[in-house]
Amino acid sequence: MTSLPTSLPGGTWSLGDLTVTRFGYGAMQLAGPGVMGPPADHDGAIAVLREAVDLGITHIDTSGAYGPRVTNRLIREALHPYPDSLRIATKVGAIRDEQGGWPPARTPEDVRRAVYEDLETLGLDVLDLVNLRLGDARGPQPGSPAEPLEALVELQRQGLIRHLGVSNATAEQVAEARAIAPIVCVQNMYNLAHRHDDKLIDELAADGVAYVPFFPLGGFTPLQSSALSAVAARLDAAPMSVALAWLLHRSPNILLIPGTSSVAHLRENAAGAGLTLSAEDLAELDAIG
Numbered sequence: 001m002t003s004l005p006t007s008l009p010g011g012t013w014s015l016g017d018l019t020v021t022r023f024g025y026g027a028m029q030l031a032g033p034g035v036m037g038p039p040a041d042h043d044g045a046i047a048v049l050r051e052a053v054d055l056g057i058t059h060i061d062t063s064g065a066y067g068p069r070v071t072n073r074l075i076r077e078a079l080h081p082y083p084d085s086l087r088i089a090t091k092v093g094a095i096r097d098e099q100g101g102w103p104p105a106r107t108p109e110d111v112r113r114a115v116y117e118d119l120e121t122l123g124l125d126v127l128d129l130v131n132l133r134l135g136d137a138r139g140p141q142p143g144s145p146a147e148p149l150e151a152l153v154e155l156q157r158q159g160l161i162r163h164l165g166v167s168n169a170t171a172e173q174v175a176e177a178r179a180i181a182p183i184v185c186v187q188n189m190y191n192l193a194h195r196h197d198d199k200l201i202d203e204l205a206a207d208g209v210a211y212v213p214f215f216p217l218g219g220f221t222p223l224q225s226s227a228l229s230a231v232a233a234r235l236d237a238a239p240m241s242v243a244l245a246w247l248l249h250r251s252p253n254i255l256l257i258p259g260t261s262s263v264a265h266l267r268e269n270a271a272g273a274g275l276t277l278s279a280e281d282l283a284e285l286d287a288i289g
């Protein structure tokens with residue numbers, strides 16, 4: 001970890017040689033319904049991205065598959081030329097079909113095309129972090145990540161990618177990927193109620209590898225739990241704030257990328273993630289999963 005100061009909850013983390021705030025922002029919710037097409041409120045989406053940077057967030061997660069290309073273009077419109085401190089993470093390995101599905105696209109040619117498209121739509125010469133998204137819309141599925149990962153390693157050698165991560169991956173795939181190339185983060189589904197990766201998180205923490213939970217607030221089905229509501233009521237806080245604060249407490253290698261299309265929710269989350277949770281609060285929350 002580095003000592004770069006931030007007033008955001010959780011401080012900072014080093015993704016390889018890149019420093020990011022542990023409190024980041026996930027841009028997926030800025031696209032239209034079903035993560036297809038433009039946002040209903042274009043100016044509102046631009047305002048959310050500018051607010052994220054104004055709050056001091058230096059880690060924004062996106063993908064060419066969002067829209068497709070919609071969130072990348074919004075990020076460019078809102079924030080380019082980018083602040084020196086801003087790190088934009090993308091994901092390759094899935095495309096969109098006409099029904100809004102997320103079919104895998106992981107041939108070497110597919111992932112190369114996606115990287116070139118991210119560079120173009122984001123207006124960058126180099127991508128800070130590219131996650132290879134594995135599995136499918138149902139979740140992680142077995143299978144070797146070697147072929148697409150080696151194609152990304154080649155692009156990294158060419159200077160088009162700084163760092164690599166994997167997403168939607170099994171523990172076996174994470175291990176295989178780490179044997180092929182330095183992997184700075186794993187982006188998998190994880191939140192108070194979905195704790196399948198508990199062991200993986202601890203192993204990655206021991207090795208200094210970041211774990212970036214997607215759907216930290218439950219994604220399309222917001223987190224609901226009587227224990228979460230009870231702790232939130234006791235702290236006079238929003239349940240979403242408690243869920244984010246719990247993640248920051250859970251492990252130092254967890255980086256938050258909660259999504260929102262609302263400036264008010266973004267501010268609430270950035271403040272609320274800094275809640276102090278007592279041992280009693282943590283025990284009640286831990287029992288949810």
Ligand SMILES: NC(=O)c1ccc[n+]([C@@H]2O[C@H](COP(=O)([O-])OP(=O)(O)OC[C@H]3O[C@@H](n4cnc5c(N)ncnc54)[C@H](OP(=O)(O)O)[C@@H]3O)[C@@H](O)[C@H]2O)c1
Nearest residue numbers: 026027028061167214215216217218219258259260261265
């Ligand atoms: N690797 C992958 O396969 C993968 C898959 C999914 C997502 N992701 C990444 O993970 C990021 C986070 O996931 P996500 O955005 O889908 O889900 P999320 O962060 O778990 O939840 C977002 C939802 O929570 C709502 N929300 C946020 N703050 C709130 C608040 N303070 N009060 C009430 N509701 C609130 C948002 O609605 P409002 O807009 O109304 O605030 C939105 O509907 C994405 O943006 C994306 O970058 C990656």
